[in-house]
Amino acid sequence: MKIRVRIFAALFGCAVVALEGALPAAAGTYDLTVEPVTLDVSGRDVDGFSINGQVPAPLLRFTEGEELTINVTNTLEVDTSIHWHGFVLPFDQDGVPGMSFDGIKPGETFTYRFKAPKAGTYWYHSHSGLQEGAGMYGPIIIEPTGREPFRYGRDHVVVLSDWHEDSPMQVFRNLKRSPDHYNFIQRTAGEFFRQAEEEGLGAALGDRLDWGEMRMMPSDIQDVQGYTYLMNGRNPSQNWTGLFTPGERVRLRFINASAMSFYDIRIPGLEMTVVQADANNVRPVTVDEFRIAVAETYDVIVRPREDRAYTIFAETMARDGFARGTLAPRDGMEAAVPELRDPPRLTMADMDHGAMPGMTHGDMDQGEMDHAAMGHAGHDMGAMGGGDDDPFYAPGSGLEPDAANGGKFLSLGDLRAQDPLYEERPYDREIRLRLTGNMERYIWSINDKKLSEAEPLRLKYGERVRFTFINETMMAHPMHLHGMWKIVDVGAGKWNPLKHVLTVAPNTTLSADVEVDAPGQWAFHCHLMYHMAAGMFRKVIVEGGPEDLAQVDPELEKLWGMANAGDAQAGGHH
Ligand SMILES: [Cu+2]
Numbered sequence: 001m002k003i004r005v006r007i008f009a010a011l012f013g014c015a016v017v018a019l020e021g022a023l024p025a026a027a028g029t030y031d032l033t034v035e036p037v038t039l040d041v042s043g044r045d046v047d048g049f050s051i052n053g054q055v056p057a058p059l060l061r062f063t064e065g066e067e068l069t070i071n072v073t074n075t076l077e078v079d080t081s082i083h084w085h086g087f088v089l090p091f092d093q094d095g096v097p098g099m100s101f102d103g104i105k106p107g108e109t110f111t112y113r114f115k116a117p118k119a120g121t122y123w124y125h126s127h128s129g130l131q132e133g134a135g136m137y138g139p140i141i142i143e144p145t146g147r148e149p150f151r152y153g154r155d156h157v158v159v160l161s162d163w164h165e166d167s168p169m170q171v172f173r174n175l176k177r178s179p180d181h182y183n184f185i186q187r188t189a190g191e192f193f194r195q196a197e198e199e200g201l202g203a204a205l206g207d208r209l210d211w212g213e214m215r216m217m218p219s220d221i222q223d224v225q226g227y228t229y230l231m232n233g234r235n236p237s238q239n240w241t242g243l244f245t246p247g248e249r250v251r252l253r254f255i256n257a258s259a260m261s262f263y264d265i266r267i268p269g270l271e272m273t274v275v276q277a278d279a280n281n282v283r284p285v286t287v288d289e290f291r292i293a294v295a296e297t298y299d300v301i302v303r304p305r306e307d308r309a310y311t312i313f314a315e316t317m318a319r320d321g322f323a324r325g326t327l328a329p330r331d332g333m334e335a336a337v338p339e340l341r342d343p344p345r346l347t348m349a350d351m352d353h354g355a356m357p358g359m360t361h362g363d364m365d366q367g368e369m370d371h372a373a374m375g376h377a378g379h380d381m382g383a384m385g386g387g388d389d390d391p392f393y394a395p396g397s398g399l400e401p402d403a404a405n406g407g408k409f410l411s412l413g414d415l416r417a418q419d420p421l422y423e424e425r426p427y428d429r430e431i432r433l434r435l436t437g438n439m440e441r442y443i444w445s446i447n448d449k450k451l452s453e454a455e456p457l458r459l460k461y462g463e464r465v466r467f468t469f470i471n472e473t474m475m476a477h478p479m480h481l482h483g484m485w486k487i488v489d490v491g492a493g494k495w496n497p498l499k500h501v502l503t504v505a506p507n508t509t510l511s512a513d514v515e516v517d518a519p520g521q522w523a524f525h526c527h528l529m530y531h532m533a534a535g536m537f538r539k540v541i542v543e544g545g546p547e548d549l550a551q552v553d554p555e556l557e558k559l560w561g562m563a564n565a566g567d568a569q570a571g572g573h574h
Contacts, residue, residue, distance in 0.1 A: 027067040030060065034072065034080045034104075034126075037135060041163055041235045042228040048135035048163075049076065049126065055233050056159045056257065057124065057138025062116040064145050070112040072104060079103040082112070083127040083482075084140070085295060086279050086500040089114040091520025094482055096127045099521045099539060103128055119144035120279025121253040121297045123159070130168030133259035133529050137161065141253065142279070149418060150275045150284065152301050155251035156242035160292070160314055160323050162227035162258040163235075171224060172530055179442040182224040221344060221399075222318035223439075223475065224260040224530065229316065229323035239334060240325035246307050250327065251275075253299050256292045259529035262317035262476065264291050265298075266404055267310050267327065268338060272300035274410060278499040280485075281418035288407035291317065293478040293503040295527035302327070309333035317401075317476075319343040338404065345398050394507040399476075413490045415497035421485060422515045424494035427466035430511075431457065435504060435526070435536070437473040443534055444473075444526065450535025457524065459516045461544035468511045471504040477531065478503045481540065482522040486512035501527060519545030 037050035051057030062068060074080045081103050083095035093114040097103035104110040119142045126136035139157045164171055174181040234240040244250045252272075254265065266272075266289040273286045276299035284301075292298055292314075304310055309328040316322065319340050326334050392412045393400040403409040437444045446454065459465055467486070469479060478501045485498040489511040496513075504510045525537035 026063050026065070027069070028062065029069040030071070032057070032070060032072045032082070034074050034076055034082075034136070036076060039135065039163070041230060041233070041238070042165055044165055046163070046165055047167070049080075049131045050135055051082075051138055054138070055135035056161065057136065059138065059157055060124070060140045061143060062140065063143045064116055064119045066116040068112065068114055068116055071109050072112065073109040074104040074106055077106050079105055079128050080126055080131060080136075081128045082124050084112075084114075084122065084124050085480075086120075086122045086297075087114070087117045088483060088485070088518065089117065091483060091518065091522060094520075094522065096482065096523045099523050116142050118142065118279070119148075120276060120281075121157070121255060121299050122279050123255045123257055123297065125257065127523070130172065130259075130529060130533060132257075133162075133164070133168035133171075135163075137257035139253070139255050139257075149281060150273075150301060151249055152251040153245070153248040155253060156327075157232070157253045157255065158240075158242075158312065158325065159230075159232050159255045159257050160261075160263055161230045161233070161256075162224075162261040163230055164224075164227050168259065168529070172533055175224070175442045175530055175534075179223065179439050182226055221475075222261060222316060222320070225316075225318055225320040227258075227261060227321065229258075229261065229263075229314070229321050231312065231314065231323040231325040234325070236322060236324040236337070241331060241333075242312075242325065242327050243331070244304050244327055244329060246329060247303070247305050249301050249303050251299060251301050252312075253297065254292055255297045256294055258294050260294065262291060262293050263314040263323065264289055264317060264401055265312070265314045266338075267302060267312050268335070268405070269306075269310050270302045270304055270327075272302055274298055274300050274414075277415055277497060278501060280421075280498040282497055283416040283418055283495075285410065285414045285416075286408070287403075287410040287414075288405050289401070289403040290410035291401050293476065293501060293527075294529075295478055295480055295501045296499075296503070309335040311335040311337055313338050315340060317344070341404065392508060392510070393505045397506065399505060412488065412497075412503075415488070415490060416492055416495040417497045420487075420494050420496075421498055422487065425464060427513050428463040430466040430468055432468045432470065433538075435469060435471045435473055435477050435479075437475070437531075437536075439474075442530075444477075444528075444531040444536035445534075446536060446538055451525075451537040451539070452535065454538060456521075456539040456541045459514075459540060459542045461516055461519055461542055461546075463516050464513055465516055466511055466513050468509060469502070469504040470509045471506055474506045475528075475531075476503050476505050477526040477536065478528065479525070480527045481514065481524045483518040483520070484514050484516065484522070486514055488512045516542055518542055 032051050035050050035053055037048050037055060038045050039048055039055055072082050081095045081097050091100050093112050094100040122140040124138055124140055125132040139159050228235050232240040271286050273284045275284050278297055304327055307329050309326050312325045314323040324337055390400045390411045401409045434447050436448045480501045486502050487496050488499050488502055490496055502512050519542050522540040524540045525532045
């Protein structure tokens with residue numbers, strides 16, 4: 001019954017499209033060229049990839065529902081692709097080589113054709129090899145056809161990214177060889193002895209031993225450090241600047257296009273009102289600081305009233321650096337730049353999770369754990385709010401973010417959908433995905449299997465699936481499903497927010513429901529580029545859908561028959 005209702009909705013959708021076709025429909029043709037580029041943002045020339053010669057790639061502004069024709073020409077000597085991150089579109093336009101198409105060969109032009117999705121802040125990037133980590137990413141704004149539910153005088157896109165002097169392939173090789181190659185904030189011997197002094201040698205040794213068995217390091221907050229962090233392609237001293245008129249409301253569209261870096265963002269002297277997350281409007285929530293995971297977007301509105309400069313400070317979660325820019329009434333101004341805070345430290349308390357027996361003694365990658373008995377209950381979602389009691393971080397882990405000014409830090413639990421896209425209904429089944437890894441060999445996996453070892457996940461068109469992510473590693477993983485929204489269970493029922501990236505903190509469990517409404521083959525992966533490359537990736541196959549359901553469901557055939565008869569009547573007999 002449910003299915004029939006859904007299908008009818010799909011048919012109705014077609015009818016609406018047909019009507020719109022009679023109106024002068026907005027349509028745009030865009031040409032993008034993928035080119036090699038040499039950048040110097042770290043004091044040294046480094047080769048990378050660009051789109052139309054730019055890093056970040058040019059800002060694309062489309063209108064909701066616009067019929068897009070996008071020609072992408074590959075002038076590289078290797079294959080390339082462009083993926084439209086967060087877009088709901090036909091799977092063969094999604095731009096993932098090996099899943100949606102064959103990729104774009106050297107010298108070829110591939111033409112993408114699809115309709116611009118709902119309004120919001122999005123981005124695009126290469127999904128070929130590790131090109132995304134070498135400059136191939138850019139912002140997209142989809143303008144609404146109606147009014148926004150919030151007011152602002154102007155907007156600025158703020159693209160955050162990380163730039164390494166080692167090529168992404170070199171970084172990956174180094175990680176495979178020694179996973180701590182880029183971990184510059186490891187415990188030093190001095191720290192060990194300090195701990196020995198404070199807690200006694202036994203405790204210090206025991207702690208060391210446990211970490212060794214876990215094959216993780218206490219500072220695996222971010223496993224690649226030493227990047228130059230960029231804001232709209234500018235390094236901190238190049239100081240990207242966005243202008244405002246005092247008293248004006250300014251919408252900042254933050255996009256984290258980094259390969260591997262999370263940021264904690266604040267603008268000292270200004271409150272930020274979060275109005276959108278991952279292209280979905282949320283009920284406004286005013287914060288002093290928020291964390292943006294790799295591949296997420298957050299739109300905030302600020303209202304600088306004074307005739308002075310304000311620093312946009314995006315400190316990495318590992319505190320090894322920052323991206324920085326300025327909001328100013330005039331060019332050439334700057335405000336004080338804060339100091340980096342101390343790096344957070346994971347503690348053994350993180351893993352000493354009552355519900356995870358055996359975890360602290362077994363090997364994470366080999367131990368045969370009784371998954372059914374793991375008893376990972378979700379955290380108590382009752383207590384919402386950032387800071388020490390943020391329910392989306394493991395209690396006592398030392399990872400809960402705190403606002404630098406002691407004020408409000410955004411929690412995932414603060415997000416409420418402004419316009420829920422789907423009716424609230426129970427899920428049909430649950431798929432449990434353990435996020436797993438072997439840090440010693442730099443293998444990242446799902447349910448202990450790399451992409452190459454795993455069967456695709458098969459979903460049925462029309463069902464609602466609950467994905468439950470159980471993060472058994474010591475790192476946060478921003479999980480990204482292509483083509484379909486994740487309705488994140490923050491305990492708010494029909495107001496649960498919709499996201500395209502869901503970050504699962506170490507040693508926590510998080511669920512999101514997916515309305516399976518997009519036929520085809522889709523990528524599903526951790527958006528940390530080297531985790532994706534190392535295997536934390538699944539192919540999702542959605543079976544069925546409006547086209548072939550007609551052949552298997554006689555009820556549907558009748559429905560199609562009725563619809564066709566209706567069309568014939570409306571259009572007269574031919
Ligand atoms: Cu990951």
